[in-house]
Amino acid sequence: MRKIWLTGIAALAMASCTSKTSTPQPTASALAALPTTDWKSFRDTFIEDWFKVSPADAVYQGRHDFDGGLGDWSPAGLKRQGDFLRNAIAKAKTFDAAKLGKQDAFERDYLVTVAAGKLFWLEDADFPHRNPAWYVNAGLDPNVYIARKYADAPTRMRAMVSFLRKIPTAAAQIRANLKTPMPLSYVNFGVAAFNGFGDYYTGDAKKAFADVKSPALQEEFDKAAVAASKAMHDLGAWLEGQRGSATQDFALGADKFSRMIKETERVDVPLATLEAAGQADMKRNQLALVAACAQFAPGASVPACMAKMNANKPANNDPVAEARKQIPELRAFVLKSDVVTIPDQEQALVEESPPYNRQNSAYIDPPGPFEKGIPSVYYISPPDPSWSKVEQAGFIPGKSDLLFTSVHEVMPGHFLQFRHANASPSLFGRLFVGYAFAEGWAHYAEEMMWEAGLHAGDPETHIGQLSNALLRDCRYLSAIGLHAHGMTQEQSRKMFVEQCYQDEGNAKQQSARGTYDPAYLNYTMGKLMIRKLRTDWTATHGGRAGWKAFHDQFLSFGGPPIPLVRKAMLGGDGKAVF
Template identity: 65%
Template sequence: GLQKQIAFLEKTIADAQAFDGKMSDAEKFERDYLVHVAQGQLFFLKDADFPHKNPAFYVGQLDPNVYISRPYADPATRMKAFISYAEKVPAAAAQIKANLKLPMPATFVKYGSAGFGGFADYYTGDAKAAFADVKDPALQKQFDEVAAKAAAAMKDLAAYVASQPGSADGWALGADKFSKMLLTNEAVDTPLDELERIGQTDLKRNQDALKAACATYAAGMTIADCMKKMGSDKPADGPVAEARRQLPMLRAFLVEKDLVSIPGTEQAQVEESPPYNRQNSAYIDIPGPYEKGLPSVYYISPPDPSWDKQTQLDFVPGKKDLLFTSVHEVWPGHFLNFLHSNRAESIFGKLFVGYAFAEGWAHYTEEMMWDAGLGDGDPETHIGQLSNALLRNCRYLSAIGLHTKGMTVAASEKLFKEQCYQDEGNARQQAARGTYDPLYLNYTMGKLMIRKLREDWTKGDKTKWKAFHDEFLSYGGPPIPMVRAAMMKEASPKAVF
C-alpha cells in the first residue's frame, strides 16, 4: 500500500546517503541522482498527500495504452495482458474512491471525471477495436466481459467524482511546501520572490520580442489580433497530418546545421490522443531503455466537444504554432532527449528523466532552433515560437501564484489570455492544470537554467553548441543544478538562471 511505498522510499534515501566513504565523482553523482528521484516521489506521496487529494496521481498510472500502441508482442499476447490489467480495474476504482478526500477543488472534479470517464470509453471502444483481428472467440468473449466490468467501475468512479460540488479553492500547496517541492524534485532552492521576478523578466523579454515581430508581420494590428492572424493559418487536413509533414523537415534542419548528435535511426509516429488523455494539447509517448524496436508516438489532442464551435476552432493550432510543438515533442525535444537518455552510461540516467530536465530541454530547443535559423527570419515563424514561450511563461507565473499567492483559477485564466495571448480553450485548460500540476513551472524554469549553463559552458561561442548539447544530454535527466555542477566543475549543485 501507500505506507509501504513511503517506507521504501525513506529507506532508499537513508541507504543511499549512508554511502559516504571513498566514492568517485561519478559514484557520488549517481547516489545524489537516486536520492533526488526518491525525495521527489516521497514529496508527492507524503508531504503533498496526492493519493488522497489529487486524481491526477491515479490517471497517469492507470494508462493502458502500452498494450494497444506498443507492439511489444503479438496481438493475442497483448490482449491477454490487457485482460489481466482490466480484471484489476474494479478493485483499483474502489480504492481510488475510498482514498480521495472530499471536497475536491472544482478543477480536480473536472479532471478526475474526464480522466476516469475517458478510461471507461477506451476500454470498450479503442481497446476493443485494437484487438478485433484476434481470431480467438473465447478470448474475445473474455475480453468483452472483463472490459465491460472495468468500464462500469470507471464510469461509476467518474460519476462519483462528477457528482461532487467542487470547491473554489483547496489546491494550493502553500509557500513552504512549494519550496520543498522544488528542492526535493529539482535541486532548486531559489527564494520564491526571486523566482517570480525571474519569471516576470522572461515574460517581458518574450512580450517585447512579440511586439517587434508583430510590427513586421501585422503592422497596425493589436498584439492579440496579430496572434489570431498567426493562429488562423490552420492546416487544411488537420494538425496530425501537418505534424507528419513537419518532422522530416525538422530532422533535416538539425543535420544540416549540425546542432546535436542523433543516435539511432528511430522515427516518431503522429496520432490523435486517446480520449482519457486530452487535458493537454500535445504530448509524446516514448519506449523505455529496455524496449527495443517499438514506436514512439507523438499525440495531438482534438478540441473538447463540450466547447462552443468558435472555441473549438480556435483551439486547433496554426501551422507555425504547431511547428514549435513538433520541435518540443520530437526534433530536437523530448524524442531526441530520450534517444540519448536510453543510451546513457548511468543506469539512473536511463531510468529517471526528471520533469525540469525533460520539459526544460524540450522548451529550450524551441528558441534554440529559431536562433539557429529555423524559418530564415520569417516573423510568422518567430511568432509561433513566441506563442509557445509565452504559454510557458504564464504556466511558470501561474504555478507560483496558484500555490503560494492566493491566485484564483479565473485570475490565472485571465493571465494566459491577456499577458500570454492564449485562446480561450487553451487558457481554460492551462489555468486548471496549474492546480493539479504544481510543477508545470518546470518548462520555463528548466529552459532558463539550460540557457544560462550554455552561455557559461560555451562562453558565448555558437560553434560549441553541438558539443554542449551532446554533453548535456549524456547525463540522462537529473536535476539541472546537478548537471551544471558536473559540467562547470562546481563544488555543489546550484540553480543559476
C-alpha cells in the same frame, strides 16, 4: 510533454516478449534488503524493488515480465511505498560521496532526489488522497498494451485482461482514498479521465484486438473490460456527484511549493528570486513579440497579430497531418545546422490523442529504453466538443504555432532527448528522467531552433515560437501564483489571455492544469537553467561554435536534476542558477 508528468522510470534489463497474467504483491520484507556496502548493488536493488512497489512503471518502461501489474493503492500499499522511499533515502545517504567514484557519487545524489521527489508527491503533497491526476499518472493508462507492438496481439491482449481485472479493486481504492470536498478543477479532471478510461476499455481498446482469432480470449477480454469500464464509470459518477460541494482549495501554499521544487528538482532558491526570473523571461518574450508583429502585421495590435498567425491553419484543420509533414523538415534542419547529434534513424509517429488523455494539447509517448523496434508516438488533442465553435476553432493551432509544438515533442525535443537518454552511460540516466530536465530541454529546443535559423528570420515563424514561449511563461507564473500567492483560476485564465495572448480554450485548459499540476513551471524553469548553463559552459568551450558539444554532453546525462548536471559540467556547489 511526456505522458508521465512526475518522473518516468525505465527498465533495468532487456524487455521480455512474454507476459505474465499476474504479478504477486511484494511483502514488506522483500523490500527491506537494500545493501549498504556496494553502491551498484544498492542502486540495482532499489530499481528492482521500486518496480515491485509500482509495477505499472515497470511495464510502461518496457519490463514486460511485470505485464498486467498495477500498484497497490490501499492504505497498506501507500504506506509500503512511503516506507520504501524513506528507507532508500536514508541508506543512500550512508554512502560517503568522498569514497565513491565520480559517477557513483553523481548517481547517489540522483537517486536521493528521485526518491525524495516521489515521497513529496506521495506524502507531503498527499496527492493519493487529494488529486485524481496522481492515479492517472500512476498506472491506469493501458496504452502500452495497445500502441506498443512489443509482442504479438494475443500476448498483449492477455496482459491487458490481467490489467483490466485489477481495475475494479483499484477504483475502489481510489474512491476510498480521495478526500472530499475536492477542488472543482480536480473534479472536472477526474470525471473526464475516469469516464474516458471507462469508454476506452470497452471501445477503442476492444477494437484494437478485434483481429485476435480466439473466441475464449475475446470472451475473457469482454468480461474483464465490462467490469473495468463499469468501475471507472461508477468512479466518474461518484466524482460527478461531488461537484455541488466542490471548492477552490487547490493551493499547496508557499512553504510546500518551495519544498516541491527543492525535493523534486534540487532547486533551492527564494520564491521571490524564482518569480523574478519568470517575470523577466515573460517581459523579454513580450518585447520580442511586439517587434515580430511590427514586421508581420504592421499597425496591428498584438492580439490581432497573434490571431493572424493562428488563422493560418493546417489544411482541413488537421494538425495531425500537418505535424507529419513538419517532422522531416525539422530533422533535415537539425542535420544541416549541426546543433545536436541525431544518434539513430528512429522516427516518431503522429496520432490523435485518446479521449481519456486530452488534458493537454500534445504529448509524446516514447517506448522504454530497452524496447527495440517500437516507435514513439506524438499525440495531438482535438478541441473539446463541449466548447463553443469559436473556442474549438481557436484551439486548433496555426501552422507556425504547431511547428514549435513539433519541435518540442519530437525534433530536437522529447523524442531526440529520449534517444540520447537511452544511450546514456549512466544507468540511472537511462531509468529516471525528471520533469524539469525533459520539459526544460524540449522548451529550450524551441528557442534554440529559432536562434539557429529555422525559417531564416521569418516573422510568422518567430511569432509561433514566441507564442509557445509565452504559454510556458504563464504556466510558470501561474504555478507560483496559484499555489503560493492566492491567485484564482480565473485570474490565471486572464493572464494566459491578456499577458501571454493564448486563445480562450487553451487558457481555460492551462489555468485548470496549474491547479492539479503545480510543477508545470518546470518548462520555463528548466529552460532558464539550461540557457544559463549553456552560456557559462560555452564561455570556455568555443562560444556559439560549442553549442553542439554542449547539447550532446548535456543530453548524455539522461535526465537528472539540472543543478546536478551544472555541478558535473562546471564544478562548484551545484546550486540552481537562472
